[in-house]
Amino acid sequence: xxxxxxxxxxxxxxxxxxxxxxxxxxxxxxxMSWYRQDPGLGLRQIxxxxxxxxxxxxxxxxxxxxxRKEKRNFPLILESPSPNQTSLYFCASSLIPRxxxxxxxxxxxxxxx
Amino acid sequence: xxxxxxxxPSLSVQEGRISILNCDYTNSMFDYFLWYKKYPAEGPTFLxxxxxxxxxxxxxxxxxxxxxxxxxxSLHIVPSQPGDSAVYFCAASDxxxxxxxxxxxxxxxxTILTVHP
Numbered sequence: 754x755x756x757x758x759x760x761x762x763x764x765x766x767x768x769x770x771x772x773x774x775x776x777x778x779x780x781x782x783x784x785m786s787w788y789r790q791d792p793g794l795g796l797r798q799i800x801x802x803x804x805x806x807x808x809x810x811x812x813x814x815x816x817x818x819x820x821r822k823e824k825r826n827f828p829l830i831l832e833s834p835s836p837n838q839t840s841l842y843f844c845a846s847s848l849i850p851r852x853x854x855x856x857x858x859x860x861x862x863x864x865x866x
Numbered sequence: 867x868x869x870x871x872x873x874x875p876s877l878s879v880q881e882g883r884i885s886i887l888n889c890d891y892t893n894s895m896f897d898y899f900l901w902y903k904k905y906p907a908e909g910p911t912f913l914x915x916x917x918x919x920x921x922x923x924x925x926x927x928x929x930x931x932x933x934x935x936x937x938x939x940s941l942h943i944v945p946s947q948p949g950d951s952a953v954y955f956c957a958a959s960d961x962x963x964x965x966x967x968x969x970x971x972x973x974x975x976x977t978i979l980t981v982h983p
Binding site: 757788793794795796797798801811843845854855856857858859860 | 870872875900902907908909910911912915955957970971973974975976
């Protein structure tokens with residue numbers, strides 16, 4: 754089954770404790786992206802990757818890091834989480850260059866206290 | 867600056883009637899538009915799209931209309947069913963964009979649709 758998986762689905766953590774949210778896709782997609790969803794703001798892009806070892810900032814990259822060492826995986830790293838990073842996070846993937854139908858993971862709800 | 871706006875946070879309709887969800891955009895470079903549907907505890911799923919060379923695209927009960935001069939698009943669901951109750955996101959893209967905008971989707975805030983039996 755074609756899918757994007759994320760782990761964990763739910764996470765409560767404290768300020769400053771490094772965490773990683775994993776994302777994996779089994780569709781051999783080149784393009785992967787991270788979004789955060791906040792009330793009244795829709796989905797905003799954090800980082801994206803066009804292929805292995807190629808990543809770039811989206812609209813709200815501050816406080817986040819990513820890596821793309823393998824085509825299927827695109828982890829999101831919060832080195833020192835803060836309460837304003839409490840949000841619902843989605844990973845997405847698609848074929849490029851012109852497939853804009855992105856496939857989304859189920860989401861990770863993160864709470865930083 | 868919100869380049870894609872869905873000004874109605876919620877919409878409530880009766881089963882069997884038409885649901886109309888609206889979306890406005892400000893960036894004239896956008897030339898491809900998509901609607902995504904999201905159920906609770908799931909990720910958004912693609913619903914329907916339209917290129918700027920068209921003004922209408924239909925897929926079963928779902929039709930998207932694009933008015934380029936008004937920078938406005940709408941999603942019509944006819945007839946509405948209780949299973950259509952979800953959050954609907956409008957998204958836009960510039961297919962010719964390069965650099966940091968390559969492959970980027972800009973989303974609206976979402977509209978919660980509730981279809982009552």
